[in-house]
Structures are given as structure tokens and as C-alpha cells.
Amino acid sequence: MKIRGTYGYSRNVRNDLAAVTTLEYRGLNRYGRYPYAIVNNPPNPLLRWENIKTLNLGIDLGAENNVFTGSFEFYDRRATDLITGVDADPTTGFLSLQMNSAVLSNKGIDATLSSRAKMWKIHWNGDLSVSVNKNRVVKYLRETTRYSQWVGNGLSVSPIEGEPAYPLVSYRWGGLDSENGAPIGFVDGERSTDYTRINQQASIADLVFHGSALPEYFGAFRNTFSAGSLSLSANIVFRAHYFFRRETVNYLALLSPMTKVEHADYRNRWQNPGDEQYTDVPSMSYPADTWREDFYQKAETTADRGDHIRLQDIAASYSFIKNGKNTFFQSLDLNLYVRNVGILWRSNNHNLDPDVRQLPLARSWSVGLTATF
Numbered sequence: 001m002k003i004r005g006t007y008g009y010s011r012n013v014r015n016d017l018a019a020v021t022t023l024e025y026r027g028l029n030r031y032g033r034y035p036y037a038i039v040n041n042p043p044n045p046l047l048r049w050e051n052i053k054t055l056n057l058g059i060d061l062g063a064e065n066n067v068f069t070g071s072f073e074f075y076d077r078r079a080t081d082l083i084t085g086v087d088a089d090p091t092t093g094f095l096s097l098q099m100n101s102a103v104l105s106n107k108g109i110d111a112t113l114s115s116r117a118k119m120w121k122i123h124w125n126g127d128l129s130v131s132v133n134k135n136r137v138v139k140y141l142r143e144t145t146r147y148s149q150w151v152g153n154g155l156s157v158s159p160i161e162g163e164p165a166y167p168l169v170s171y172r173w174g175g176l177d178s179e180n181g182a183p184i185g186f187v188d189g190e191r192s193t194d195y196t197r198i199n200q201q202a203s204i205a206d207l208v209f210h211g212s213a214l215p216e217y218f219g220a221f222r223n224t225f226s227a228g229s230l231s232l233s234a235n236i237v238f239r240a241h242y243f244f245r246r247e248t249v250n251y252l253a254l255l256s257p258m259t260k261v262e263h264a265d266y267r268n269r270w271q272n273p274g275d276e277q278y279t280d281v282p283s284m285s286y287p288a289d290t291w292r293e294d295f296y297q298k299a300e301t302t303a304d305r306g307d308h309i310r311l312q313d314i315a316a317s318y319s320f321i322k323n324g325k326n327t328f329f330q331s332l333d334l335n336l337y338v339r340n341v342g343i344l345w346r347s348n349n350h351n352l353d354p355d356v357r358q359l360p361l362a363r364s365w366s367v368g369l370t371a372t373f
Contacts, residue, residue: 002060011049014083017098019047042092048100051080070113077106078138084157086142101141104165108133123226130219134212135165147207148199151298153245154213164212168243171198172206173280173300181270181283183296195291208300215239215306229319236344240307244354248302249281252288306354308346313339330372339364 024040058073082102088094113128140159144150150158154168174184174191184191185198186206192198198206217240224233249265270276270283280301285292296302314337321332340361343353353360 001062004056004058004060006054006056008052008054008056010052010054012052013049014098017041017044017047017083019044039093042094042097044097044099046099047083048081050082050100053078053080066114066116068113068115071111073110075106075108075110079104079106084140084142084159099141102137102159103139104135105138106133106135121227125224127222128219129221130217132217133214134216135214137161137163137165146200146202147204148202151207153298154243160209163209164214164216166213168210168213168245168303170208170210170245170300170303171202171295171298172208176270176276176280176282178273178276181276182285183282183292183299185295185299195289195295198295199291208303210243210303212242213244214242216241220312229322231315231317233315235312235314236309237312238307238309239354242306242354243303244306245298246302246304246348246350246352248297250293250297251284251286252290252293254284255286255288304348304350304352304354306348308354309344311341311344313337314341328373331370332372333370335366335368335370337366337368339366 018041021039021043022041023037025035025037027035029036055076056073057075058071060069060071062069080103081100082104083098083100084102085096086099086101088097109130109132111128111130114126116123116125118124137158137160140161142159144159148171150160150167150169151171152158152169154166157165158167158169160167160169172186174186176182177184177193182193184193185195185202186192187194187197187201188203189205218238220235220237222233222235224231226232247263249263249269254262254266265281266284268279269281270279282292282296316336318334319331320334321327321329323331340363342363343360346352346354348354355361
């Protein structure tokens with residue numbers, strides 16, 4: 001057993017930003033035909049380097065003859081003075097400025113275990129890796145005037161202190177209206193179908209914070225069996241404790257003359273009173289309401305857990321000739337590889353692949369023959 005530990009401190013500078021005013025020339029102005037420039041970066045004398053502090057503690061384990069080996073590592077990374085966009089006083093001529101305005105905390109554990117065994121003529125090797133990673137926004141100086149700005153797909157950093165850096169946030173879902181099938185949201189705790197008001201005035205209580213849009217638990221388990229000239233391996237991966245936004249029907253796009261394919265949820269839409277007991281897909285409205293569509297696309301009902309276990313790949317090989325001395329070949333091997341075999345288990349009930357959220361990943365096959373003369 002070996003115990004190790006490191007502590008590091010580093011600083012990062014953004015090469016695309018400067019503390020002094022910078023101009024960008026744009027060529028000739030179309031009105032006066034004179035060369036002109038814009039202020040690409042306003043002066044910021046308080047701009048400073050980003051700071052990153054990292055602590056690593058690890059243990060390496062091993063048994064005699066490497067029958068069993070493993071390692072466990074804990075890391076704590078804290079980034080301060082991160083440069084991000086913040087709202088600026090409009091009288092300065094800029095809507096936002098890049099400033100040292102955020103603090104992020106990133107903690108996690110990485111564990112790997114390897115083992116091997118032999119039973120009769122069969123050899124087995126197993127490799128297990130498990131990781132836990134949790135990042136949180138500790139501080140963000142940007143003030144939020146509309147909480148609906150937090151609602152989305154979790155694909156960008158959100159300035160919500162105490163929440164993951166990439167959170168999935170939704171509008172609270174109130175079901176469908178029994179008279180017309182319109183989706184229902186909340187404003188100050190009251191049910192509402194005023195979608196413009198929901199977007200402008202929704203409070204924190206009117207939103208749902210699901211969790212991280214990035215997996216916080218993930219890993220893989222590879223098994224390899226070999227006997228004589230035959231070898232077979234399979235890799236199983238898993239991801240857990242995260243959420244994703246699934247796609248659904250969009251009437252605004254469906255009514256567009258450019259749309260050729262409708263979403264399958266269209267068949268499950270509300271059509272008659274009573275349908276709200278069996279479906280969460282709202283009725284079709286004409287003309288389509290942009291705010292209504294935006295609310296439904298980002299409502300609580302379109303969020304799902306992404307936890308799943310996947311058979312990532314299978315590889316097989318067979319050696320016809322090994323160390324051939326009296327043959328034309330030194331070695332001759334046949335290889336078969338299959339990738340994206342399929343999902344073994346998923347937590348969502350819509351038969352969706354959380355990694356792509358639309359059609360499943362295409363399964364690929366490859367066959368190879370390797371010869372050494």
C-alpha cells in the first residue's frame with residue numbers, strides 16, 4: 001500500500017481579455033465609406049488572474065503477483081476569481097462586462113480496481129473504474145432579475161449559488177387544462193396559463209431544480225476472458241445521478257412549412273376533455289403561441305433522469321497461428337468488434353438514450369484480419 005498527497009496552486013490568464021481598452025476595426029462604414037472601429041473590450045483596471053487550488057489524496061493498493069490492484073483518489077479543486085459575464089450599468093454603453101465574478105468548487109473521488117483469476121484453462125481479467133464528481137457554484141456576482149433565465153436544458157453554466165454549475169431547471173408543472181388542453185404553470189404559487197407572465201414573473205417557488213445535467217456518478221467494468229487462441233471482452237459503462245431534457249412536440253415548428261416530420265408525442269396530444277388524465281402533451285393551438293411552446297418545452301414534465309447502464313462494446317479475437325515457425329505466417333489473427341451494443345437498463349420510461357436524446361446511437365461492426373509475415 002502506498003499513500004500519496006499533493007497540493008497545487010496555479011493561476012490562469014485569459015489571453016482574449018485585456019485590462020485596457022481595445023478596439024476592433026471593422027473596415028469601411030457603409031454610410032460614409034470611412035474606416036471605423038468599435039470598442040471590443042472596455043477598460044477594467046480590476047481585472048486579475050483566475051486562481052485554482054487543488055488538493056489530491058490517494059491510496060494505491062496491490063496484492064502479491066498483482067492478483068489484485070487498485071487505487072483510490074480524492075480531489076478538491078476550488079477555482080476563485082473566475083472571469084465570467086456580469087450585467088453592467090447601461091449608461092456605460094455596455095450591457096455586460098467580463099469580470100472576476102465567480103467561485104466554483106469541484107470535489108470528487110476516482111477509484112480503480114483490477115483483478116485476474118484462472119479456472120481450468122480460462123483466464124479472466126476484470127477492470128472496474130468508478131468516479132464521483134460534484135461541482136457547485138459557491139459564489140456568482142451576477143444578479144438575476146428574472147428567475148426564468150435559469151430554466152433550460154442544462155447545457156450552459158448557470159449562476160445559481162449552491163447548485164451544480166450545469167443544472168437542469170424547469171417550470172413547475174400544473175397539468176393540462178380540462179377545457180382546452182392548455183399547459184398550466186405557476187406564478188407566485190397560483191396556477192396560470194398566462195405564459196408571458198410566467199416567463200417574466202415566475203418566482204423561485206414556481207421552478208423545479210432537478211439536479212445536475214452532467215453525470216455525478218459514472219464508471220465502467222470491463223471483463224476479458226481468454227482460453228487458448230480465443231479471447232472475448234465486454235465493456236459495461238454506467239452513468240447516474242443526472243437529468244436531461246427530452247424532446248417533444250413543438251407546434252410552432254410543426255406548423256412551419258419547412259417541417260417535414262412530426263414528433264411522436266403529437267399522437268398523444270390532448271384532444272377531448274378527459275384526456276388530461278392520460279397525457280401531458282398539450283392540445284394543438286393555431287396560431288401557435290411562442291410563449292406557450294417555450295413553457296411546455298421547458299416544463300417539469302419534459303425532464304427525465306438520465307441514469308442508465310450500457311453495454312458499450314464487445315471485442316473478440318481468434319489466433320489461427322501463433323509464433324509460426326514452419327508456416328508462411330508468423331501470426332494470423334481474426335478480430336471482431338461491436339460498438340454501441342445497447343442499453344441494458346435506463347431510468348426513464350420513454351425508451352430514450354440519455355446520451356443522444358433522440359434516435360439511439362448507431363451500432364457499428366468491424367471485422368479485421370491481421371497477419372504478420
